[in-house]
Amino acid sequence: MERVHRISVFIGCTIILLLLSVVVFVLFFSPKDVSADHTGEQRVFGATYMTMNNPYYQELDALLRANIEAKGDVLLTRDPAMDQTRQNQEILDLIDAGVDAIFLTPVEWDTVQEGLEAAAAANIPVIVVDAPVLNTELVACSVLSDNYQAGVLCAQHLLSVRESAKIILLEHVTARSGTERIQGFLDTIEGHDGFEVLAVGQSDGQIEHAMPVMEQLLAQAPQADTVMALNDPSALGALAAIQGAGYADRFLVYGVDGSPEGKVLVNDHLMTATCAQFPSRIAAQAVEQAYLASEGSPCQKEIIIPVELLTAETVGRYGTDGWQ
Secondary structure, eight states: OHHHHHHHHHHHHHHHHHHHHHHHIIIIISOOOOGGGOOSSOOEEEEEOSOSSSHHHHHHHHHHHHHHHTTTOEEEEEOOTTOHHHHHHHHHHHHHTTOSEEEEOOSSTTTTHHHHHHHHHTTOOEEEESSOOSOGGGOSEEEEEOHHHHHHHHHHHHHHHOSOEEEEEEEOTTOHHHHHHHHHHHHHHTTOTTEEEEEEEEOTTOHHHHHHHHHHHHHHOTTOOEEEESSHHHHHHHHHHHHHHTOTTTOEEEEEEOOHHHHHHHHTTSSOEEEEOOHHHHHHHHHHHHHHHHTTOOOOSEEEEOOEEEOTTTGGGTOSSSOO
16 A cells, blocks of 8 residues: 555656646746847757657757757757647748757657658758658658667566566557557567557557556456556556556556656666666767758768666666656
């Protein structure tokens, strides 16, 4: 009972902190239109991610900003809030602001095409970060985590600790990064007797969506004992639902991100593992390629950043109070 209470309190606090962080971002870090301040010596870059309602994108934005501001330049950030039509409009707004390059995490990997075509027509290079786009011919460079391998590593760990598993998957089908993680997991358990997927749900990578979806899936498949979530917010939402159903003692919970919240839960044996991304490495590479592209210099078409599985035995390698 004490363990269940700890999970409930931790996840409740996490949700509150997440909401507060979004408010802080909107009030203090969502930048004004700086196109009027653009001088011949100062460069302005744009960024639009899938959503700012996710600690990973908040961290990635902060790291990109730090790298760019260290050079005396400016980053102009927009938040599409999981709306691809809005993101396409934001790309147009950034073009109008005269940015030198755009950092992009697409809401939908295919229908972002309209925005990509507009940037290409304006000769503004796009640097994709975190999640790929369908038409890579329209982007200068993609800097991505090894998303498929993240799913593979989670599945390999599951196979090493269980002789069988009844699995629930939490997906985000419009984000290619999420589908690659789930596919890596599925390909790895394929052919292993006793490892069965009982139910699949769409969480959109959001903690507040994952919890009610997981509650519904648990009602459909009460015999389930494992969840593979596309990211840590989904894993946290799933864990809250598992705890509420009284199944915490039997469940293995896997996520992807290596977020501070996820690492704390792994360290406390409340979450099984999180496959760590390295936003600092992604940001550094993305900024380097953005400067090259904006100068008309050749840049790498694709850069894949390795991921690493963190369990209770290895999570201390990077600490639990920040990202790696």
